[in-house]
Amino acid sequence: MNKKFLREDIATQKKTLSNKDKENASLSIFADLERMSLFRSAKNILCYWSLNDELGTHAFIQKWFHDKVIYLPVVNGAKVDLIQFTGLDKMRSGAYNILEPIGDVFSNLEAINLAIVPGVAFSDNGDRMGRGGGYYDRLLPQLVNAYKIGVGYQLQRRNPIPIEPHDVKLDQVLFG
Secondary structure, X not given: OOHHHHHHHHHHHHOOOOHHHHHHHHHHHHHHHHHXXXXXXXXXXXXXXXXXXOOOOHHHHHHHOOOOXXXXXXXXXXXXXXXXXXXXXXXXXXXXXXXXXXXXXXXXXXXXXXXXXXXXXXXXOOEEEOXXXXXXXXXXXXXXXXXXXXXXXXHHEEOOOOOOOOOEEOOEEEEO
């Protein structure tokens, strides 16, 4: 199965979920995450900004940035910059009409304690699969001190399928 069909299959299945189902899954997953001691102790968090068809991270980022330093990846040409999230009023419309933060670029990747990564698909052993061009995933191997957690809907759990070179192994995956 190639990445295009994987993404289309998951998108089709997600359409069967009601908005309430998606909201409940998100609340459940992020409640589990917030109970984890490594989340509570993390100071610098890289949170991959989710697309509309993925697990909604927006409300949680807005909640967390008051107590933690949250960085979001922003594609800048051929590279990815990390910009601190300082609130939705400090965002611009970027590629694919996705909101992107405006501010100074953060370059100390060793200071990131935790990376939170929404689907497209995950295997049981933590492989993240089917991520388009893999721009953001190129950062993950550089986050040597970060614990990497994937978050996704139960329907995003898949058998391991090598999809593309940028598929990345995560430390843990939480499913709603």
